[in-house]
Amino acid sequence: MAEIPIVLILVGLAAYTVLGGADFGAGLWELTARGERGSALRDHTHRSMAPVWEANHVWLIFVLVMAWTCYPEAFGSIASTLTIPLFVAGVGIILRGAAYALRAGTTTPREEGAISLLFALSSILTPFALGLVVGGIASGRVPVGNAQGDEITSWWNGTSLLIGVLAVATAAYLAAVYLAADARRIGSDDVAEAFRTRALVAGLVAGALAAAGPFILSSDAPDIYDGLTSGAGLVALLASGVAGVAALALVVTRRYGAARLVAAAAVAAIVAGWGLAQRPEILPGLTIDEAAASDTTITAVLIGFAVGLLILAPSLAYLFRLLLTGRFDPATAPQPGPAPADAAAAAADPTAHSSLRTTLITGAVTALGAGITFVSNGPLRSIGVALMLGGAFACFLAVASLDEADPPAVPFPTPER
């Protein structure tokens, strides 16, 4: 029981690395997209990422809330010791989100350039800082308790830096593969090639870093090193390596869709390896069992999770289906609105506007509900509140749908200002 949530947390972490990571990487590539051609790359990046980044971001929230609900003491210890990188990641997230929103309003290339720089820098800063956090935990530098670890060396150390840089490189790689696939789908072959080159560069960098990893870990984090070089940990490590190489080979042969899946598997394998290597401890001296919340809480969370998943899975599938089948692409034929004939019929329909009678009735229901709410307690009050809110809703529909008295003096659309 105590271990189920940590498995879900690691799954969430892997999903965030793959999906959220691609968002960060896309931001990073904006740095390399300068000039005339750069603007095509940036537009492409933006179009591909805009519909999904918010959903991808929620994986991080998921990891956080699962951690504090199911392993509260461990969460408190981590947050209070690794305060600085977590805070930096938070600031990076704000700047990124702001830059995203801002881009919609830019008009001149200079404005766009400035915003894109902000976006790129925050896209590098955030995964780097989150990688530092992971490194601090993995290298056993977070003692149990309120701010008991070193404020600086807990995250400024070989393991943290390794994972921080690796996180950025992986993000860049995943983004480039994804964007290449997306560009090819909409037929922008030169954009696809540009991202393929980037994917290969980033893939090689990430691979080199991963290969250097064991040397750094063996001196800086011997426990995790031992875990990763024996038993199940070793299997995971090797699997990750093989998948990483295979993914690169698939990029070389331009099979981007498959490359994405295999690269995701490489990430998932190394995250799993971390979990296996560190088991059974979550923090030094604190086992997963000891850290876990009570069974009632975990059961409740799992029930919530199962119900949530029932709604989430089809929704996510719908979003990605629309996206991957190109429904949001500029080239897709737009769906027409209601046909003009319909519009004329609708306008002539007398029931399209509400009547004074409906308005007064809904208003009276609201007032009755308000009266009951005001004078009563307990169950009767609940009835009052329900009447009041239901009445208010209906009243809004009625009042906002009343016909305007004078026929529109100014036709629509009107030139503004």
Added chain:
Amino acid sequence: MPLDLIASAFGPVQQEYLLEARQMQAMSFVAHIPLVCFGVAFPALVVFAEWRHHRTGDPVYRTLARRWSKIMLALFAVGVVSGTILSFELGLLWPGFMATFGDVFGLGFTLEGFSFFIEAIFIAIYVYGWDRLPPRTHLLTGIPVIVSGITGSFFVIAVNAWMNNPSGFRMENGEAVDVDPWGALFGNSYLAHEMVHMYVAAYIVAGFLLGSIYGWQWLKGNRSRYVRTALTISLTAAAIAAPVQLIVGDWAARTVAKEQPIKLASFEDLQETTKGAPFDIPPGIEIPDMLSLLAFHDPNATVIGLDSVPPDDRPPVGIVRASFLTMVAIGSLLAALAAVFLYVRVRKRRLPESRWFWRAAIAAGPLSVVALIAGWVTTEVGRQPWVVYGVMRTEDAVTGAGGIPIGYATLAIVYAGVLAAVIWILRRLAARPLEEDAATTTGGSGHG
């Protein structure tokens, strides 16, 4: 590691900057909550506009819905990041609280996480799906956005209600044991009024703020159908919500009187327990028996005074009282303005014409934000010195880490920048020519 050792690792720490930590938390809420009002209320208004388009075939509704949906997405993005900061801060500033009670209330946030997922997914489909999905389907994809906005705030409010009126666990050696997370979160007598009050507040804030923006254009002489329609929808929503809020506020006050008498006493700075307690309205008007009437609907009811608890257990009365009065005063003004609007709209079938009305309507947007913040200050500061009412003090929840003032200053600068950015983008979006959204089909890029 034995359990009691773990618990004692989170014992009280020395934190010089507790006040700064509290202010940093407060600042982050002040950034998040007004945005959230748009997350809760705006989708409903946008979908309403689109539905009117389907119903009447009138293109003005479609233009409005498209234009608003883009603003909604931009505000949602900022709401997401400001909310993420709050999640980080719970751990960064209050690890003691999280370590001790994360397992009691965390379920609320887990469920909320799913609701955010749904909101993020469907808001993207809705906004990027204009012209790309069949019209009916498009309208329907707006519904999950509305619903998840409601459930998202519901789960967070459940946590806040629990902090104000904790139950569903027992304390033993500094550990919460016998935890019943469902009961703690959803079997709470605070949840209903807080939820309804906040939900109604969201419509007041979003409606009046939109009213401010378009009202400004109206005063400048722009009476186009676009502006009139925008004003009709947003002000109707706010005007129906505002009077309802008075009733809900009264319900909130009665519940507080029952469960948190010390908070209630600080609304009025009532020192001694009094039968038939009066209410003072600055400057110096005293209404006899009014507090008893307000809190218990009975002029002779006994109201518990602040001196029933040691001074250490009392909240900072000045702040609580000032914010409560501010909220009530603004709430009453808004309800009066709403009555004028509704009368003209229903009787004369048009928008009010008096310049005074529009000046007041422009002021109403910012004022409703003030009321919203004042309400939260009433609730949260009125809960002090407790983070979990009567169970854990805020000073025992705070982090032992250094550097809070630096974090606070950094975040303040960042948020000031974000505020400037939000204003800039909204102006830019508003300045776009309407034709861009009016066309039935946009051949070009489907994003904005």
